[in-house]
Amino acid sequence: MNESASGNSGAAPAAGPTEPRSAIVIGTGMIGTSVALALRECGRPVWLHDRDAESVRLAAGLGAGSPLLADGAPAGPVDIAVLAVPPGAIAAELRAAQERNLARCYTDVASVKELPLRQARDLGCDLRSYVPGHPLSGRERSGPAAARADLFLGRPWVICPLAENDADAIVLVTGLSAACRAQPVQISVTEHDQWVALVSHAPHVVAAAMAARLEQAAPGALGLAGQGLRDTTRVAAGNPGMWLQILTGNAGPTSQVLRAVAADLQHAATALDQVGAGDEQAVKELAELLDRGSAGVARIPGKRGGPARDFAIVQVIIPDRPGELARLFQAADEAGINIEDVGIEHSPGLPVGVAELSVKPDAVAQLSAALAAGGWPVRR
Amino acid sequence: MNESASGNSGAAPAAGPTEPRSAIVIGTGMIGTSVALALRECGRPVWLHDRDAESVRLAAGLGAGSPLLADGAPAGPVDIAVLAVPPGAIAAELRAAQERNLARCYTDVASVKELPLRQARDLGCDLRSYVPGHPLSGRERSGPAAARADLFLGRPWVICPLAENDADAIVLVTGLSAACRAQPVQISVTEHDQWVALVSHAPHVVAAAMAARLEQAAPGALGLAGQGLRDTTRVAAGNPGMWLQILTGNAGPTSQVLRAVAADLQHAATALDQVGAGDEQAVKELAELLDRGSAGVARIPGKRGGPARDFAIVQVIIPDRPGELARLFQAADEAGINIEDVGIEHSPGLPVGVAELSVKPDAVAQLSAALAAGGWPVRR
Numbered sequence: 001m002n003e004s005a006s007g008n009s010g011a012a013p014a015a016g017p018t019e020p021r022s023a024i025v026i027g028t029g030m031i032g033t034s035v036a037l038a039l040r041e042c043g044r045p046v047w048l049h050d051r052d053a054e055s056v057r058l059a060a061g062l063g064a065g066s067p068l069l070a071d072g073a074p075a076g077p078v079d080i081a082v083l084a085v086p087p088g089a090i091a092a093e094l095r096a097a098q099e100r101n102l103a104r105c106y107t108d109v110a111s112v113k114e115l116p117l118r119q120a121r122d123l124g125c126d127l128r129s130y131v132p133g134h135p136l137s138g139r140e141r142s143g144p145a146a147a148r149a150d151l152f153l154g155r156p157w158v159i160c161p162l163a164e165n166d167a168d169a170i171v172l173v174t175g176l177s178a179a180c181r182a183q184p185v186q187i188s189v190t191e192h193d194q195w196v197a198l199v200s201h202a203p204h205v206v207a208a209a210m211a212a213r214l215e216q217a218a219p220g221a222l223g224l225a226g227q228g229l230r231d232t233t234r235v236a237a238g239n240p241g242m243w244l245q246i247l248t249g250n251a252g253p254t255s256q257v258l259r260a261v262a263a264d265l266q267h268a269a270t271a272l273d274q275v276g277a278g279d280e281q282a283v284k285e286l287a288e289l290l291d292r293g294s295a296g297v298a299r300i301p302g303k304r305g306g307p308a309r310d311f312a313i314v315q316v317i318i319p320d321r322p323g324e325l326a327r328l329f330q331a332a333d334e335a336g337i338n339i340e341d342v343g344i345e346h347s348p349g350l351p352v353g354v355a356e357l358s359v360k361p362d363a364v365a366q367l368s369a370a371l372a373a374g375g376w377p378v379r380r
Numbered sequence: 381m382n383e384s385a386s387g388n389s390g391a392a393p394a395a396g397p398t399e400p401r402s403a404i405v406i407g408t409g410m411i412g413t414s415v416a417l418a419l420r421e422c423g424r425p426v427w428l429h430d431r432d433a434e435s436v437r438l439a440a441g442l443g444a445g446s447p448l449l450a451d452g453a454p455a456g457p458v459d460i461a462v463l464a465v466p467p468g469a470i471a472a473e474l475r476a477a478q479e480r481n482l483a484r485c486y487t488d489v490a491s492v493k494e495l496p497l498r499q500a501r502d503l504g505c506d507l508r509s510y511v512p513g514h515p516l517s518g519r520e521r522s523g524p525a526a527a528r529a530d531l532f533l534g535r536p537w538v539i540c541p542l543a544e545n546d547a548d549a550i551v552l553v554t555g556l557s558a559a560c561r562a563q564p565v566q567i568s569v570t571e572h573d574q575w576v577a578l579v580s581h582a583p584h585v586v587a588a589a590m591a592a593r594l595e596q597a598a599p600g601a602l603g604l605a606g607q608g609l610r611d612t613t614r615v616a617a618g619n620p621g622m623w624l625q626i627l628t629g630n631a632g633p634t635s636q637v638l639r640a641v642a643a644d645l646q647h648a649a650t651a652l653d654q655v656g657a658g659d660e661q662a663v664k665e666l667a668e669l670l671d672r673g674s675a676g677v678a679r680i681p682g683k684r685g686g687p688a689r690d691f692a693i694v695q696v697i698i699p700d701r702p703g704e705l706a707r708l709f710q711a712a713d714e715a716g717i718n719i720e721d722v723g724i725e726h727s728p729g730l731p732v733g734v735a736e737l738s739v740k741p742d743a744v745a746q747l748s749a750a751l752a753a754g755g756w757p758v759r760r
Binding site: 191202222228234238270297317 | 459502516588592594595597598602606609610617620628636649669672673676705712719
């Protein structure tokens, strides 16, 4: 092995029984580089490859591993090769990697799963060693500079075992998710594509369709926008080129969800037109849609994986200047209270903001008292 | 005047030339009580009325003013009566208040404007003294307990002068917005209803229609949800009964926006179906929708009223225990850096979280160095 200073220096510690002892990451974007960084934090040797040599240099510079060069390749097959390339490029990369016998097993990280599997079958790839995967980082950036070793910490990592898979390959991919400190979730490729269409791909198009209405809006209208509009449309700001690949790669399941949403919106529009004519049935239909929406939101797990409403919120008015937040958290700390989350709302053109502190409900009174004693205007 | 201890005690300081010197608030929900609290902070006497006596008692207990009782009424007309009741109830309350000559001028705070104005005309209200208004608090809660004196601080307050209005009435309503430290925005009732349909009412229905798809989803699918889905659907959790009133009160403009969004989603679904058949034109249409969505989001002003991308983000891994945030902000403070915003992402089942600190771009290097020196794992 010929290892660069930025990469795989030192002896690798013994891996757990299921964790891959060595890896090649093909595609050093945000996801691929993050996987590599996580493996490097476990002390595993990692080799990096990308069509873009500059991207490999950057990832290696971040400590994600060594460039996979003719004179710097592993002596034999590594335990796992991670294909972190766009969905449409996975099958060809898999075929090429298998022909070179780069690894004992292979996985990918794409957010669609049926398309690359179909293409891998068509190309005659060996499906005994390829286990499709999808770590859900929830991070909406791209490129190696956005990578983080802890990107997958506590997040779901979908693994889709195939009937053709060797048991060892499934174990190694599961071990990869463990090395990245993610939570493995085993489902079929069909389930995966339907589920992400519902919770990610269709919502992206819905946000884009709503945001598209703002393109020609009067500037004054946008001045009335509040947090609700910002949140509803936020994801539509994401990289349109990347999303086009994701959506066309998961066209069928996404289309199905979008048709249902479009039909509900069409019905809502018709109901609103009839409301003006005093139609009671129309009001009822509209009420039903709002109730279903409210029930749907209530089913989304919160950040901690449980219901999102576990915490009470204490509001504090804070001057917008250095040191104020430090003083605030110091006061909470001295009162022995853990602040679980914090949001800050600034007021345009004014030198104050409102901090919303999330705490356990039984800590509200104590925190309010501590902050009030420190001179902050507090409201529950 | 007979003033209760919880309310209008002490002599009122002289008001600015345009600020109302006294007020009656009819409807002590979150908005009405917040207006009353803001006026009380300016030292103005305020009388409170609501069909729900318990709500008045609670608002008075918060210091929002005195109950408007037979034996506790102002000696003569107050400067302004604020009708903080649901849209469909405004005209009748206005008529009744004008018959009792409660105030020199009248305004309301409803989020739809054409409906109450039409009803006020139909009831024969005096339109010289009624200036329709709508403060946009951006707060999605209800009831007097959710009220805050600073609710409108820096927020837009729409004022819709009518051809029939006395100039004095417009001045007083503008003064009310100033007393609440809001930013007055003068537009017509028609513009108002179209603008809020676009930036608030239609987005609410769109979020509800997307969230309604989650009602019957597999629990595992919801386990794959990320921040994108939470944000896209969040507003749909809001009070369905209140939203039904808002939407039916602004049916025409909202319906128009929803039809356009539904059509775009229908087209997107059709394009996705054709993508599977290799249709290049379909891919182009989908790309155009994503581009328009991205352009639309870019037009929404940020929290400070400017573009939302002024700040750089520094990420820090923090143990989930008391005192860690205090230490973090203390270190930032000692380095002389103002943290503009902060978000905390917890990892399910793990004892660490990631804090995202927003700072001015030129402070990134200094903050990163200060935090690294303090022992925190930092990434830009």
